[in-house]
Amino acid sequence: MAKGAARVIYWFRTDLRLHDSPALQAALDLKLEVLFPIWCWDSHYVYRARVGVNRFQFLIDCQNDLSESITKLNNKSKLFVMREPAVTLLPKLFKTWKITHLVFEKDTDAYARDRDNQVMEMAKQAGVEVIVKSGRTLWDSDELVKANGGKPTMSSTQLQAAGAKAGEIARPIDAPKRIPDPGDMDLNIEQTKPKPEPDFNAKYRDSEEASYSSGIAGPKGDYSPPTIEELGMPAATTPHKGGETVVLKMLEEILADEEYTGTFEKPKTSPAAFEPQSTCLTSPYLHFGALSCRYFYHKVQDIVDKRKKEKQSVSKMPESLNGQLAFRDMYFSAQAALGWSFAQTYNNSHCRFIPWHLPSKINTSNNLITGSYEVDDPEKDAWLHRWTHGTTGFPWIDAIMRQLRQEGWIHHLARHSVACFLTRGGAYISWERGAEVFEELLIDHETACNVGNWQWLSCTAFYAQFYRCYSPVAFGKKWDPEGRFVRRYVPELKDLPARYIYEPHKAPIADQKAAGVQITGDGSSSATSSSSSGLKTYPKPMFDFNTQREICIQGMKNAYRVGMHGNDPRVLDGSWKKAFDDDAEGPTEGVKGGPGGLETWDDVEEGGEEDDGPVDELKTPKGKGKGSGKGQASSKGGKKGHKREHSQSTLDGAFEKKRAKG
């Protein structure tokens, strides 16, 4: 080996691919002595992020696939999966492996930024040069923010304008033809085990989690990707399989159909289609970086350009395939600008404040949501549970939620349906509750996109037409009048006549009997269990939709009129209640509340583990706008039954009018 040659760690994260990786290319462009391709098993992922079994399995698929691809290029190398978080492991590796360079792809997620900043500081101290390249989005998200005047991109217009300023989308880079040898992998360093608290993933496990218990090299001592058993989880149920080679083959088939690719219009694809679905299902691969979005973009654009030249029809942004990628970039750069606050209402300058039911608890020492919530009304908590488990009594909603739980992927419009239903168009429950459930169950969960879409659908940011409301009956009917989708995912209804399939409680008893199902109860007993009559059961609707829809629209109108955002001083300190009529929807009763949407607040409520912040092995991020939350304990109100004086009022007029009218 040449003297002075580089000893490089390539740190794989959400870029589990060889094709079109600017960061990997930068590493290979160095005058290399050794290249260590590694993955650090982050405790954030194991414990703090909500990762259900299907996404874990998809990640493991991607790791195995990449590892095999690396080995094909060099049989001494692979993806070395190391059982320790990066922030404790990397400094040790810098020394032991005599590392000169650390290379990785840029990640603008709030958590990843904190982690990477810490790693970069440690690298600096160790004299290790760090190379970071953007490759996760079409444009560098920070560049888009700059081009947008330092502000988050909140509309597709802003995104397009910022994108035009930021310049051309980089052309894809070929996969490497060779990978250098790794160095000596016989490690003699002590493993630092992260603390498992808080452990949001505990409830998804059926046996003990053992991610760190077999040492850094894992149970076989060979740094191979973990198995789902090692994570203490039951077998995955998703039919979708991760991996770069899988998605490149999928994509080849999609692109071979130039008409589909060139004329794709998202709103015209059916949310009720299954086997096969109506869209290309590339999102989970984009999330893990098994597919490069820029590669995807240019492959599509080449076809679009070709069709244009041949005077064939093409679809345009934002409905087109590349329009979907543009939305992804919009959400990423909105998140890049707002940081931690992007993923919550509290302290978020761009998220409208609405007094939803089941609001997030707030840690006022860092202004972040804790991951738990307040039950302002037990009935709403029961609704949330029924929504989460697909037992709302609305077959369209339940079919979608069951497909989500089983397969980890649902169509975009299906997401619209259930998100609208949970928030502004049905249960009036905080979008943050829904986002948490999606985070657990989606294999394509991407914080920026998930949070952005929940804000969109709940009309708290990005979108405001709350009077456009999805019906859990009509919307399904429009796409699937026969109810094939419902019959597939809610099998207890599979023999019901089509005219009752979206509203089974309206079926006469004779029809229910003939279909072998009884519409009864609240879904608390297992939906597929037999009732005493020997029939299967399916629950009655958990509320009257039209009534709830009216309540929600009134609530939204009211909240819009009040016009607060998440960083409003009144939201921060709990005095937001003064601005709402006691009869307004949500936990609004009384004069004083807690921070965020909390109805009540005890100063000691947020003690304990969760005060460590969202990143257990990192320093707690400093919140902005501090000082507003403290000192409220003495004035905590939540006095039930208090009726406001008329001073608060601009709303009252509107309310009276509506009441008189209605």
Next chain:
DNA sequence: GTGAAGGTTGGTACA
């Protein structure tokens, strides 16, 4: 400043 048009993908009634 103002008003009109547009906004990734609603529902319903009626021609």
Next chain:
DNA sequence: ATGTACCAACCTTCA
């Protein structure tokens, strides 16, 4: 079957 007007009314963008 498909297209259109209307529902009641939000925000951003742009002339």
